[in-house]
Amino acid sequence: xxxxxxxxxxxxxxxxxxxxxxxxxxxxxxxxxxxxxxxxxxxxxxxxxxxxxxxxxxxxxxxxxxxxxxxxxxxxxxxxxxxxxxxxxxxxxxxxxxxxxxxxxxxxxxxxxxxxxxxxxxxxxxxxxxxxxxxxxxxxxxxxxxxxxxxxxxxxxxxxxxxxxxxxxxxxxxxxxxxxxxxxxxxxxxxxxxxxxxxxxxxxxxxxxxxxxxxxxxxxxxxxxxxxxxxxxxxxxxxxxxxxxxxxxxxxxxxxxxxxxxxxxxxxxxxxxxxxxxxxxxxxxxxxxxxxxxxxxxxxxxxxxxxxxxxxxxxxxxxxxxxxxxxxxxxxxxxxxxxxxxxxxxxxxxxxxxxxxxxxxxxxxxxxxxxxxxxxxxxxxxxxxxxxxxxxxxxxxxxxxxxxxxxxxxxxxxxxxxxxxxxxxxxxxxxxxxxxxxxxxxxxxxxxxxxxxxxxxxxxxxxxxxxx
Amino acid sequence: xxxxxxxxxxxxxxxxxxxxxxxxxxxxxxxxxxxxxxxxxxxxxxxxxxxxxxxxxxxxxxxxxxxxxxxxxxxxxxxxxxxxxxxxxxxxxxxxxxxxxxxxxxxxxxxxxxxxxxxxxxxxxxxxxxxxxxxxxxxxxxxxxxxxxxxxxxxxxxxxxxxxxxxxxxxxxxxxxxxxxxxxxxxxxxxxxxxx
Amino acid sequence: xxxxxxxxxxxxxxxxxxxxxxxxxxxxxxxxxxxxxxxxxxxxxxxxxxxxxxxxxxxxxxxxxxxxxxxxxxxxxxxxxxxxxxxxxxxxxxxxxxxxxxxxxxxxxxxxxxxxxxx
Amino acid sequence: xxxxxxxxxxxxxxxxxxxxxxxxxxxxxxxxxxxxxxxxxxxxxxxxxxxxxxxxxxxxxxxxxxxxxxxxxxxxxxxxxxxxxxxxxxxxxxxxxxxxxxxxxxxxxxxxxxxxxxxxxxxxxxxxxxxxxxxxxxxxxxxxx
Numbered sequence: 007x008x009x010x011x012x013x014x015x016x017x018x019x020x021x022x023x024x025x026x027x028x029x030x031x032x033x034x035x036x037x038x039x040x041x042x043x044x045x046x047x048x049x050x051x052x053x054x055x056x057x058x059x060x061x062x063x064x065x066x067x068x069x070x071x072x073x074x075x076x077x078x079x080x081x082x083x084x085x086x087x088x089x090x091x092x093x094x095x096x097x098x099x100x101x102x103x104x105x106x107x108x109x110x111x112x113x114x115x116x117x118x119x120x121x122x123x124x125x126x127x128x129x130x131x132x133x134x135x136x137x138x139x140x141x142x143x144x145x146x147x148x149x150x151x152x153x154x155x156x157x158x159x160x161x162x163x164x165x166x167x168x169x170x171x172x173x174x175x176x177x178x179x180x181x182x183x184x185x186x187x188x189x190x191x192x193x194x195x196x197x198x199x200x201x202x203x204x205x206x207x208x209x210x211x212x213x214x215x216x217x218x219x220x221x222x223x224x225x226x227x228x229x230x231x232x233x234x235x236x237x238x239x240x241x242x243x244x245x246x247x248x249x250x251x252x253x254x255x256x257x258x259x260x261x262x263x264x265x266x267x268x269x270x271x272x273x274x275x276x277x278x279x280x281x282x283x284x285x286x287x288x289x290x291x292x293x294x295x296x297x298x299x300x301x302x303x304x305x306x307x308x309x310x311x312x313x314x315x316x317x318x319x320x321x322x323x324x325x326x327x328x329x330x331x332x333x334x335x336x337x338x339x340x341x342x343x344x345x346x347x348x349x350x351x352x353x354x355x356x357x358x359x360x361x362x363x364x365x366x367x368x369x370x371x372x373x374x375x376x377x378x379x380x381x382x383x384x385x386x387x388x389x390x391x392x393x394x395x396x397x398x399x400x401x402x403x404x405x406x407x408x409x410x411x412x413x414x415x416x417x418x419x420x421x422x423x424x425x426x427x428x429x430x431x432x433x434x435x436x437x438x439x440x441x442x443x444x445x446x447x448x449x450x451x452x453x454x455x456x457x458x459x460x461x462x463x464x465x466x467x468x469x470x471x472x473x474x
Numbered sequence: 475x476x477x478x479x480x481x482x483x484x485x486x487x488x489x490x491x492x493x494x495x496x497x498x499x500x501x502x503x504x505x506x507x508x509x510x511x512x513x514x515x516x517x518x519x520x521x522x523x524x525x526x527x528x529x530x531x532x533x534x535x536x537x538x539x540x541x542x543x544x545x546x547x548x549x550x551x552x553x554x555x556x557x558x559x560x561x562x563x564x565x566x567x568x569x570x571x572x573x574x575x576x577x578x579x580x581x582x583x584x585x586x587x588x589x590x591x592x593x594x595x596x597x598x599x600x601x602x603x604x605x606x607x608x609x610x611x612x613x614x615x616x617x618x619x620x621x622x623x624x625x626x627x628x629x630x631x632x633x634x635x636x637x638x639x640x641x642x643x644x645x646x647x648x649x650x651x652x653x654x655x656x657x658x659x660x661x662x663x664x665x666x667x668x669x670x
Numbered sequence: 671x672x673x674x675x676x677x678x679x680x681x682x683x684x685x686x687x688x689x690x691x692x693x694x695x696x697x698x699x700x701x702x703x704x705x706x707x708x709x710x711x712x713x714x715x716x717x718x719x720x721x722x723x724x725x726x727x728x729x730x731x732x733x734x735x736x737x738x739x740x741x742x743x744x745x746x747x748x749x750x751x752x753x754x755x756x757x758x759x760x761x762x763x764x765x766x767x768x769x770x771x772x773x774x775x776x777x778x779x780x781x782x783x784x785x786x787x788x789x
Numbered sequence: 790x791x792x793x794x795x796x797x798x799x800x801x802x803x804x805x806x807x808x809x810x811x812x813x814x815x816x817x818x819x820x821x822x823x824x825x826x827x828x829x830x831x832x833x834x835x836x837x838x839x840x841x842x843x844x845x846x847x848x849x850x851x852x853x854x855x856x857x858x859x860x861x862x863x864x865x866x867x868x869x870x871x872x873x874x875x876x877x878x879x880x881x882x883x884x885x886x887x888x889x890x891x892x893x894x895x896x897x898x899x900x901x902x903x904x905x906x907x908x909x910x911x912x913x914x915x916x917x918x919x920x921x922x923x924x925x926x927x928x929x930x931x932x933x934x
Contacts, residue, residue: 040863043897048890051900052863053852116849117902125847132846134860168796190846192839194919195829198859199821234796241799242498248807249502252814261928262857263828264821267598267605269925270517271817274509278502284696287772291779315772323768327760336930339858339866400765404757411753419933422865423897494794499802599824613813620809643793 007369009080011087016370017097018073019363023451025066025104026356030444032059037437041430050112057111057137063351064135065104068146070359071180071216072097075157075173077366078223083164089156096152103145107138129190133201136187143187150181168237169219169226172244176215183207195263206255209350210279210321214247217358218286221313224365225290228307229297239289243282250278257329261338269331276329280322283314283354290314302461303368303375305384309361312392316353324349324399336414341429342406349399352391360450367454377458384453390446397439405432492647500654503617507658510613511665514606521602526670528603536587537667540580541659544618547576548656551625551649561639563632570629573652577622584615607666614658621655624648681784683709683719688781691726692774695733695767703730722781729777733770737763828923840908841915848902856919858928863897866934871920873932878913885909 007013032055039045039052046055080087087093110119116132123139125131130140138146154177161170186203222240226233256272290311301307324346328337337343364384368376376384413425420428490497518525550573557566591608598605628648631637637645687709694702706726713720741759748755780787825831845851853864874880885902886909892898904912 039897042895044892044895047892047898048900051853052897053849053861056852056861056863057849116852117847120847126843129843129846132849132851134851137849137852168800192834192842193825193829193831194842194856195825195922196822198857199818238495238794238796238799241796241803242495245799245803245806246498246502248803249499249810252807252810253817255814256817259821261924261926262859263825263830263922263924265599265824265828266602266925267609268821270510270513270605271609274506274513277509278505281502284775288775288779291776292782295779295783295785318772319768323764327764335926335928338928339855339860339862341862344862396765400761403761403764407757407760408753411756413933414930416753419931421933425933426897492793493798495798495802499806597824598820599827616809616813620805647798 007372009086011090011093012077012080012366013370014087014090014093014097015073015077015366017094018069018076019367021097021101022066022069022073022359023363025062025069027447027451028108029059029062029066030440030447032056032062034437034440034444037433037440040433041437054111054116057116058108060135061111061137062108065100067355067359069100070355070363071177071220072153074220074359074362074366075153075177077362077370078220079157079160079170079173080164082167082170082223083160085160085164087156088159088163092152092156096149096156099145100149103142103149107142110139111137128188130188133190133197135205136201140188143184147181147184150177150184154178154181167233168240169223172215172240173219176212176219179212179215180208183212198262199259199264202255202258206258207252209355210251210254211248213355214251214282215244217313217317217354218244218247218282220358220362221286221290221310224306224310224361225293227365228301228303228310229293230299230301231293231296236293239285239293243285243289246278246285247282250275250281254279257331257334260331260334273330277326279329280318280326283318283322287314287318301375303365303381305376305381305388306361306365308385308388309357309364312388313353313357313361316349316357316392316395318353319396320346320349320351320353320399324403336410337406340406340409340414341402341432342410345399345402345406348402349395352395357392373460375461376453377456378461379458380453380456381461383449383456387446387450387453390449391443394439394442394446398436398443401432401436401439405429405436408432490650492650493643496647496650500651503654504658507614507661510610511661514610514665517602517606524601525603528601528607529667529670532607532667533587533590534667536583537663540583541663543576543580543583544656544659547573547580548653550576551652555642555645555649558632558637558642558645559639563635563637566637566645567629567632570625570632574622574625574629577618577625580618581615581622584611584618588612610662610666614655614662617655617658621648621652624651677784680717680719681781683713684722684781684784685778687713687719687723687726688774688778691722691729692771692778694726694730695771695774706730718781718784718786721786722777725777725787726774729770729774733767737767737770830918830921830923833918833921835914835918837911837914838918841911841913841918844904844908844912845915853899855934857922857924864899866929867916868919868922868924869929869932869934871917873934878910878917881913881916882909885912 035046035050036052036055036059039047039055076087076093110123114122116137119139120126120131123131123141125140128140130143131137136143154174157177158174161174183204186200189200191197191200218240222236225231226236252275253271254276256268257276259268259272291314294307294311328334328342328346368374375381408429409425412420412428413422550569554566554569554573557563557569591604596604596608598608625648628637628645631644687706690702690706690709694700694706706723709719710723710727713723741763744759744762745755748758777787845856850856850867851860853861855862855866855868857868858866870881871878874884885899885904888899888901890901892900
């Protein structure tokens with residue numbers, strides 16, 4: 007670690023992992039509610055658990071992105087953070103606000119929460135993923151602005167690199183598009199149309215910029231490949247992401263009452279959306295193949311490669327699977343969407359945050375890489391989580407196909423609830439895979455505490471294979 | 475896609491003119507247009523009669539004139555490259571401005587065409603044929619504007635002596651993009667205006 | 671210097687072969703396979719380009735068999751009108767197809783650096 | 790291809806390409822917003838419906854149901870529930886009113902929200918309004934949603 011203020015990232019990463027655990031625990035509860043309908047009812051009904059699950063995901067990923075920015079920006083800019091105290095202050099504000107919001111979800115009925123946070127003054131609650139009380143949303147904006155100010159000043163007054171500039175555009179876009187969450191018209195079609203300005207333009211737009219720059223940073227560090235080469239790739243990949251992704255928003259406008267031309271535009275452009283992910287895999291493979299040194303942190307390299315492959319699989323392939331309008335007509339709003347959502351979020355965003363944690367945590371703890379035994383445990387957790395996520399996706403896809411066939415495609419369609427009983431077997435298997443994911447996550451946390459001898463970078467003479 | 479930077483590369487014949495980066499963009503754009511053209515074909519098969527009927531309302535003369543303008547513009551761009559190869563900056567700039575003139579002519583004629591259609595109350599939601607006609611040609615229209623912005627940037631840089639016989643990769647890059655715009659129109663024009 | 675140049679040409683041809691193999695698996699099936707076969711004809715035994723051309727042909731033939739034959743068998747055995755057939759066929763096809771693509775990607779990267787698949 | 794893949798050009802494509810497509814997107818959004826009155830059923834957007842939408846939001850219905858295919862996938866689609874319930878707001882109200890407080894053993898159940906008669910009418914009117922939105926190809930594919 008070259009700059010002292012980089013260590014603020016540690017705070018953010020610990021919080022991120024903590025919230026990640028919470029997210030997965032609620033995921034396991036949700037999976038069980040799918041098969042045992044009255045589990046925890048009426049104390050924690052499904053909608054509350056789901057809200058906690060998805061909101062925790064968003065919040066911990068934001069913590070992860072912020073931590074990543076605080077770690078890499080000083081090093082890239084070659085100066086200390088502009089205002090370390092502000093970063094610490096915002097951390098606590100964000101953590102407390104986030105915790106209070108989650109507690110609010112769990113302790114009082116949602117309608118009561120809306121009442122006590124005076125949602126009627128500026129109604130923004132009750133829409134998928136944007137369930138946070140208006141006051142929390144304002145808090146998020148404040149935290150984001152302070153964060154961007156801090157990061158932006160550091161970048162602009164220090165050395166400017168492609169990675170930091172791309173990261174900055176991504177973060178600014180993140181803040182700007184979040185503003186659409188305050189627009190909640192009475193007209194349901196308009197409401198849905200602009201709701202996607204937050205959701206789609208986040209996950210298939212600006213977040214991809216953040217993800218690509220984080221990945222590029224870690225790859226430069228662990229492979230020692232020339233920065234010039236990596237930066238060209240970075241530009242081309244994110245250019246493709248935006249070229250396909252911006253109008254690709256159209257694939258959400260198929261069935262909400264928007265004009266018919268979105269069927270064509272949405273299909274054409276979202277057919278291109280796998281390309282950036284495809285290129286990201288090619289890029290990561292190429293850079294690792296061309297590596298100039300064997301970095302002792304094998305786990306970070308594994309996470310980086312895994313991110314590229316799983317993002318391609320989850321966001322690219324599983325997205326393409328049901329994005330064309332004639333297919334989406336049948337699959338829209340079924341378990342296929344759930345399958346895609348799980349793998350895309352895990353593959354693209356969860357894994358990229360875990361990649362940067364894996365790379366930076368040992369450095370912040372005063373060594374180049376975790377010891378060999380810890381890395382082995384970490385790699386086990388990688389495989390457990392990744393493979394179980396593949397299975398979760400496959401089982402949900404199976405459930406989705408069966409659901410589409412029985413409920414939408416067959417000549418004698420079944421009712422929703424009757425269909426759900428028919429696909430129960432898949433929900434049981436998904437729950438099993440979910441439990442294995444939880445085990446993987448526990449191993450991941452254990453890996454931070456495993457003791458052993460340090461691995462140092464001594465050319466290629468010390469490697470994980472010898473010690474494990 | 476090749477990131478090798480070894481010196482031996484220059485011994486190999488260059489496959490694509492201009493900066494390699496632009497080819498990613500051109501490739502993506504061509505893919506968009508290709509998928510859009512296929513979609514058009516599919517939609518046409520489903521509604522042959524409707525497509526044939528409304529196709530007759532399109533102004534073929536203007537379309538043909540526009541085709542001519544774009545091909546001429548492409549020719550001028552080629553002349554500009556030939557000029558810079560013998561270090562003739564002056565005529566290079568002249569050819570570039572001439573092709574910009576052709577591009578402007580295209581935009582003008584196309585605007586006239588749109589004006590006529592819009593004054594009949596036709597828009598993207600009128601029917602499937604007009605939806606395709608408008609979205610394909612307008613999307614192409616925007617590409618012509620983008621191509622012209624690129625050509626203008628190149629012309630200004632050339633005027634200031636930014637290119638030489640040895641170093642004019644920027645012009646080749648812009649020219650490659652412009653040819654792509656031209657090519658798309660050459661496919662689009664018969665597809666939407668003529669083929670029945 | 672002559673040998674260096676031949677090497678470069680071989681690497682270029684190996685890259686082309688790997689690219690054709692990848693394209694055949696993705697957006698340009700059949701045409702790319704013909705291109706791959708044409709590249710294969712130009713190569714000589716025991717060279718890197720020959721290796722990648724053969725590898726590409728192998729990947730694609732195996733992929734064709736594994737994807738289409740097995741899928742067809744699933745449909746034949748499961749019945750066209752059974753929902754379960756489609757549950758298996760679609761999930762199977764998607765995941766296995768992706769595995770082949772990722773494999774071909776790695777082959778392409780190795781071809782770029784003039785290496786065999788595993789060194 | 791030495792020096793012919795430059796970082797400057799890659800950067801220009803990133804900025805140029807994203808600005809270009811973003812402008813196209815804004816243009817399409819303007820057209821969409823202008824065309825929406827034909828499909829979005831705004832003529833039936835009464836005060837009751839607006840109140841119903843607020844109730845829908847304040848009880849986080851989207852956390853279990855889908856509405857026009859968006860939401861959670863735990864409970865039935867409601868974009869066509871008015872049609873499914875025989876075009877009867879009374880049937881919808883009756884269903885919501887009859888949910889047991891402690892759920893149904895072993896099965897999924899909608900919570901009992903204890904709505905007043907006025908609120909029940911509002912939420913039913915909201916669902917009727919949502920059903921009236923003209924969606925492409927009349928999605929969902931059939932009455933089951």
